[in-house]
Amino acid sequence: MLRAVQAGYFKEAGAEVVVSRGFGSGRLPVDIAGGVFDIGYGDLSATIKFMADNPDSDVIIVGVLEDTNQTAMTVLADGPIKAPKDIEGNTLAAPESDAGRQLFPAYAKYAGIDLNKITWISVAPELREPMLVQKRATGITGLASSTALGLKRIGVDMPQQRIFFYRDFGINLYSNGFVASRKFAERNPEALKAALAGLFRAYVEYYRDPTDSLKVLAEVEPLTDLKIETERVNFVKEVMPLGKYMQENGISAVEPERLAFCIRTIEDAYGLPKRLSPERVYTDAYLPPASQRMI
Numbered sequence: 001m002l003r004a005v006q007a008g009y010f011k012e013a014g015a016e017v018v019v020s021r022g023f024g025s026g027r028l029p030v031d032i033a034g035g036v037f038d039i040g041y042g043d044l045s046a047t048i049k050f051m052a053d054n055p056d057s058d059v060i061i062v063g064v065l066e067d068t069n070q071t072a073m074t075v076l077a078d079g080p081i082k083a084p085k086d087i088e089g090n091t092l093a094a095p096e097s098d099a100g101r102q103l104f105p106a107y108a109k110y111a112g113i114d115l116n117k118i119t120w121i122s123v124a125p126e127l128r129e130p131m132l133v134q135k136r137a138t139g140i141t142g143l144a145s146s147t148a149l150g151l152k153r154i155g156v157d158m159p160q161q162r163i164f165f166y167r168d169f170g171i172n173l174y175s176n177g178f179v180a181s182r183k184f185a186e187r188n189p190e191a192l193k194a195a196l197a198g199l200f201r202a203y204v205e206y207y208r209d210p211t212d213s214l215k216v217l218a219e220v221e222p223l224t225d226l227k228i229e230t231e232r233v234n235f236v237k238e239v240m241p242l243g244k245y246m247q248e249n250g251i252s253a254v255e256p257e258r259l260a261f262c263i264r265t266i267e268d269a270y271g272l273p274k275r276l277s278p279e280r281v282y283t284d285a286y287l288p289p290a291s292q293r294m295i
Contacts, residue, residue, distance in 0.1 A: 003202040026097030039195060045174075049266050063200070069174070092120055129147060185285075
């Protein structure tokens with residue numbers, strides 16, 4: 001988003017966009033539905049859960065950037081947790097709005113973990129990794145690109161981490177994307193199309209070569225460690241390779257059957273009524289042409 005602003009991509013597309021920080025994937029649909037933001041970016045599983053809880057909410061997914069899920073539980077490699085079920089009787093630390101925490105009940109169901117034997121510690125995002133390093137929590141949850149590099153930054157390198165990806169137990173859901181207010185989309189279709197055109201242009205550029213995007217990040221956030229952020233980009237590409245369908249059809253090319261599986265997985269994990277359809281959850285009506293979304 002920052003690159004799209006700095007490079008003038010929004011203006012070229014005809015959109016005026018103000019970028020503000022968010023407060024986690026769990027909070028994203030709440031803020032969109034409440035009118036705090038018109039469009040936002042985050043893990044889509046939390047949004048689907050919110051929509052399943054609130055089927056009449058003013059929320060819809062308008063873009064999917066990543067089709068390989070990176071949500072994970074992470075523990076110390078030299079610790080007692082060798083398999084997911086070993087976390088029973090122990091503690092997990094994460095912000096309440098954390099995507100990994102939001103989706104953990106689904107993971108627990110597939111991995112055979114008894115939720116009643118887990119103790120959660122709610123922490124601010126910046127305290128999550130220190131809780132694990134200080135052994136005040138046995139594990140943490142979150143997007144692996146955040147937790148893995150966050151741990152490395154404070155002295156716990158990759159070989160010292162044991163990462164349990166939720167997808168390894170059948171929860172290979174769509175990952176991050178753009179969420180919008182349905183009312184805003186219907187009332188301002190051209191504005192949303194323009195905003196998404198700028199966002200996808202910046203994302204495709206970032207995916208091919210992140211150099212300029214990272215420079216912008218460093219300008220906005222002077223404390224940014226460019227070495228760590230560059231490694232984060234490479235890590236994401238390694239653990240979240242773009243799927244064949246999006247490679248062939250463009251970013252945000254969504255398979256209806258897979259989206260339906262994502263919805264059913266989340267509804268089943270939380271014991272929610274089966275009320276959502278793929279058409280209710282996602283629309284491609286505001287996307288730029290596929291030619292502008294090809295990696």
